[in-house]
Amino acid sequence: MRPLSIAVAVLAVIALILGQQSGSAGAIGMGVIGLLLAAATWRALAIATFLRIFSVIFGVEYVLTGAAFLVAQSGAWPQAWQALVPPASLTITIAVFGLIVYAISFVPGIARIARLASPYFEAPELTTGHLWPLKSFRIGAGRLGTFLLVFLVVINQLQVAISLRLSFFNRDFYNAIQEKDAASFWYQLVFVFSVWAAILVISNLIEMVANYTLLIRWRRWMAEKFSSAWLDNSNHYRVSLAGSADNPDQRIAEDTRAFVNNTYNFALPLLTQVSTLVSFSIILWSIPVASVLPGTDITVPGFIFWMALIYSVAATWIAHLIGKPLIGLEFEQEKREANFRFSLARLREYSEQIALMRGEDAEQKHLSGRFGDIVTNFYRLVWARVRLTTFTLSFGQANVVVPYLLLAPHYFSGKITLGIMTQVASAFDRVQTAMSFFIDRYQSIASYVASINRLTTFEAAIAQAARSSDKGIHNVSAKGEAVHIDEATLSLPNGQPIVRVRDLDLGAGQRTLVIGPSGSGKSTLFRAIAGIWPFGQGKVGIPAGAEIMLLPQRPYLPQGSLRAALAYPAPADAYGQAEIKAAMHLTKLDHLSERLDEVDLWGQRLSGGEQQRLAVARALLAKPDWLFLDEATASLDEKLEGEIYAAIEQALPQTKIVSIGHRSTLRAMHDSIVIMQPNEDGTFSPRAESREMVG
Numbered sequence: 161m162r163p164l165s166i167a168v169a170v171l172a173v174i175a176l177i178l179g180q181q182s183g184s185a186g187a188i189g190m191g192v193i194g195l196l197l198a199a200a201t202w203r204a205l206a207i208a209t210f211l212r213i214f215s216v217i218f219g220v221e222y223v224l225t226g227a228a229f230l231v232a233q234s235g236a237w238p239q240a241w242q243a244l245v246p247p248a249s250l251t252i253t254i255a256v257f258g259l260i261v262y263a264i265s266f267v268p269g270i271a272r273i274a275r276l277a278s279p280y281f282e283a284p285e286l287t288t289g290h291l292w293p294l295k296s297f298r299i300g301a302g303r304l305g306t307f308l309l310v311f312l313v314v315i316n317q318l319q320v321a322i323s324l325r326l327s328f329f330n331r332d333f334y335n336a337i338q339e340k341d342a343a344s345f346w347y348q349l350v351f352v353f354s355v356w357a358a359i360l361v362i363s364n365l366i367e368m369v370a371n372y373t374l375l376i377r378w379r380r381w382m383a384e385k386f387s388s389a390w391l392d393n394s395n396h397y398r399v400s401l402a403g404s405a406d407n408p409d410q411r412i413a414e415d416t417r418a419f420v421n422n423t424y425n426f427a428l429p430l431l432t433q434v435s436t437l438v439s440f441s442i443i444l445w446s447i448p449v450a451s452v453l454p455g456t457d458i459t460v461p462g463f464i465f466w467m468a469l470i471y472s473v474a475a476t477w478i479a480h481l482i483g484k485p486l487i488g489l490e491f492e493q494e495k496r497e498a499n500f501r502f503s504l505a506r507l508r509e510y511s512e513q514i515a516l517m518r519g520e521d522a523e524q525k526h527l528s529g530r531f532g533d534i535v536t537n538f539y540r541l542v543w544a545r546v547r548l549t550t551f552t553l554s555f556g557q558a559n560v561v562v563p564y565l566l567l568a569p570h571y572f573s574g575k576i577t578l579g580i581m582t583q584v585a586s587a588f589d590r591v592q593t594a595m596s597f598f599i600d601r602y603q604s605i606a607s608y609v610a611s612i613n614r615l616t617t618f619e620a621a622i623a624q625a626a627r628s629s630d631k632g633i634h635n636v637s638a639k640g641e642a643v644h645i646d647e648a649t650l651s652l653p654n655g656q657p658i659v660r661v662r663d664l665d666l667g668a669g670q671r672t673l674v675i676g677p678s679g680s681g682k683s684t685l686f687r688a689i690a691g692i693w694p695f696g697q698g699k700v701g702i703p704a705g706a707e708i709m710l711l712p713q714r715p716y717l718p719q720g721s722l723r724a725a726l727a728y729p730a731p732a733d734a735y736g737q738a739e740i741k742a743a744m745h746l747t748k749l750d751h752l753s754e755r756l757d758e759v760d761l762w763g764q765r766l767s768g769g770e771q772q773r774l775a776v777a778r779a780l781l782a783k784p785d786w787l788f789l790d791e792a793t794a795s796l797d798e799k800l801e802g803e804i805y806a807a808i809e810q811a812l813p814q815t816k817i818v819s820i821g822h823r824s825t826l827r828a829m830h831d832s833i834v835i836m837q838p839n840e841d842g843t844f845s846p847r848a849e850s851r852e853m854v855g
C-alpha cells in the first residue's frame with residue numbers, strides 16, 4: 161500500500177510540474193486529484209481488505225494510465241500508437257473512483273458489508289486452484305479470491321471501454337447510412353463491429369467462468385467459517401438456549417449464498433455502471449447542443465448531460481421512496497419461510513410420535529398457520545412490489561422517447577446528424593440505466609440487507625455464546641481425582657436459580673447415583689459438569705486431563721452406517737472389528753453385528769432400548785475416565801439394566817460412573833448416592849448421603 165501511495169504521489173507531482181510548464185489543464189487536474197488519491201491510498205491500510213482491493217486496483221490504474229498520458233505529453237509516445245493514448249479524463253475518473261472507495265468505507269452500511277466480506281480475502285489456508293491449460297497449483301484461499309476479484313474488476317472495466325468504442329461505431333455507422341457511403345458502411349460492419357463484438361463475447365464468457373468460480377469458493381469458505389464457529393465449543397447449544405438467533409440453518413445455507421452473490425452482483429455492476437456513467441456522460445457533455453435557460457440569455461453547456469442527470473437522479477430518489485418498505489417486508493418474508501421449513505423438518509423428525517398420537521390434524525393446523533403467516537406478508541410484499549414496478553415500468557417506457565424529444569428540434573434544424581442523434585440516444589439510455597441501477601435492484605437490495613442483518617446478528621450471537629463459555633458456570637481443571645463443585649448456582653436462561661451447590665464431591669464412590677424429584681435440576685447439573693450449561697455462577701472442577709462422557713436419555717445417532725454411529729464422535733474406522741463386536745456383545749447387540757456397514761436412519765430404525773444400548777457400547781469403546789448416565793438405561797427392563805451396568809463395570813473397571821435414575825433397583829448398582837434436597841427458596845441442592853443410606 162505504502163509504495164503504491166508513493167508512486168501515485170510521485171506521478172501526481174510530475175503531472176503538476178508538466179502541467180505548469182505546458183499549461184495543460186488535464187495534467188494539472190490529474191496532479192491535484194492524484195495528490196488526494198495518494199493520501200487516500202496511504203490511509204487505505206486502515207480500511208477493510210475487501211475495499212482495499214479496489215483501492216489498490218484504482219491506485220495501479222492511476223499510475224499506469226497517468227504515466228502513459230505524461231509520456232504522450234512529453235512527445236515520447238510512438239506515433240503509430242497515438243490512438244491508444246489514454247486521455248487525462250480517464251486518469252482523473254480513475255482517481256475519483258479511488259477516492260470514492262475510500263470515502264464510502266466510512267459509510268456504516270458499507271463498512272458492515274466490507275467487514276463481513278473481508279475475512280475470505282484474508283484467509284491464509286491453502287487451496288488448490290485450476291487454471292486451464294496450466295496444472296493445478298496450491299495457493300492461499302484469500303490470495304486466489306483476491307486474484308479472481310481483481311481479474312473480474314479489470315475485465316468489467318475493459319467491457320465498458322469496448323462498449324464505449326462500439327458507441328462510436330454506432331455514430332459512424334449511422335452517418336455512413338445517412339450519407340449512403342457504402343465503403344464506410346462495410347468497413348464499419350466488418351472491421352470494427354465484428355472485431356469488437358467478438359472480443360466482447362469472449363470476454364463475457366471468461367468473465368462468467370471466473371465469476372462462478374469466485375462465488376462458489378467464497379460461499380464455501382463462508383459457510384464453513386460460520387458452521388465451524390457455530391459448532392465450536394458447543395456454541396450451537398448455547399445460541400439455541402439463549403434464543404439469540406433463530407433458524408441458524410437458514411443463515412448458514414441461504415444467507416451466506418445471498419450475501420456472496422449480492423455483494424458481487426452489487427459491487428461489480430455498480431463499478432461498471434459508475435464507469436459507464438462517467439464515460440458516457442463525457443459523450444453527452446461533448447454533444448454540440450446547448451440550450452438557453454428560459455427567460456434569460458444564459459446558455460447551458462452540456463444541456464443533454466444535465467437533463468439526463470437530473471432526470472435520473474429524480475427517478476432514483478422517487479424509486480427509493482416508493483421501495484423503502486420492501487426492505488422490512490423481505491426480511492420478514494424470509495423469516496416466515498424459514499419457520500415453515502423448520503416446522504416441516506420437525507414433523508419429519510417426530511413422524512412416529514405424531515402418527516402414534518394421531519397428531520396429523522393438529523400438525524396440519526400448525527402448518528396452515530405457518531403458511532398463513534407467509535401468505536399474509538406475501539400480499540403486503542406484492543403490493544409494495546406492484547407500487548415499485550408501476551413506477552419502474554413507466555420510467556422504462558418514458559426512457560425510449562425522452563432523448564428523442566430533447567434532440568428532435570436540433571436534428572430537424574440540421575444542427576446534428578442522424579449518427580449523433582442515435583449515439584446520444586444510446587448514451588442517454590446508458591447514463592439513465594446506470595443511474596437507475598438502484599431502481600432496478602431495489603428488491604434485491606431489500607433481501608441483501610435482510611441477509612446482511614441475519615449474518616451480522618448470527619455472528620454476534622455466536623460471539624456472545626463463545627464469551628459466555630468462560631463466564632457464568634464454567635469448567636476448570638482441578639487437582640485431585642474428583643469432579644468437584646463448591647459454591648455454585650445453576651440458573652435458567654431467564655436468570656431464575658434452580659440448583660444451589662454448596663460442596664459436592666463426586667469422587668467418593670466408584671459409582672454414584674443422583675436421585676431427586678422430577679424437575680429438580682439433575683440433568684442441568686450434568687450439563688454444567690459437561691461444560692455446556694452457561695447460566696449461573698461458579699466453577700466445576702474437573703480432574704486435569706480427565707475424559708468425560710455423558711449419555712443422555714435419547715442418544716444421538718448420526719446419518720450413516722451403524723459402525724459410524726457406534727464410533728461417534730470418533731471417525732467410523734477408529735476401532736477394530738473385534739473391539740466393536742466385543743462391545744456389541746456386552747451390550748446385547750449381537751443381532752446387529754452383521755449390519756455394521758449398512759447405511760440407514762438408525763435413529764428411527766432401532767428401538768429406544770437398542771439405541772440406549774448402542775450409546776453404552778459407544779462408551780465402552782471410548783473408555784472415558786468419567787461416565788455420566790442421565791437416565792441412559794431407562795428404556796431397558798430392570799434385568800437388562802442390571803446386565804448393562806455389570807457390563808460397564810467389567811469393561812471399564814477404571815471409569816467412575818455417575819448416574820441419574822428413578823428406579824430403586826439402581827441403588828444396588830452404585831456405592832454412593834447424591835440426593836437433590838429442596839431449599840426454602842424453591843431451588844434444590846445436591847447432598848451426598850452416607851454409605852449406609854445406599855442399598
Ligand SMILES: Nc1ncnc2c1ncn2[C@@H]1O[C@H](COP(=O)(O)OP(=O)(O)OP(=O)(O)O)[C@@H](O)[C@H]1O
Pocket residue numbers: 401652653658676677678679680681682683684685
Ligand atoms: N433450556 C431451558 N429453558 C428453560 N427452562 C429449562 C431449560 N432446561 C431445563 N429447564 C427447566 O429446569 C428445570 C430442571 O430441569 P432438569 O431437566 O435439569 O430436571 P431433572 O431433575 O433432570 O428432571 P427429570 O427428572 O424430570 O428429568 C425444569 O423445571 C426445566 O423445565
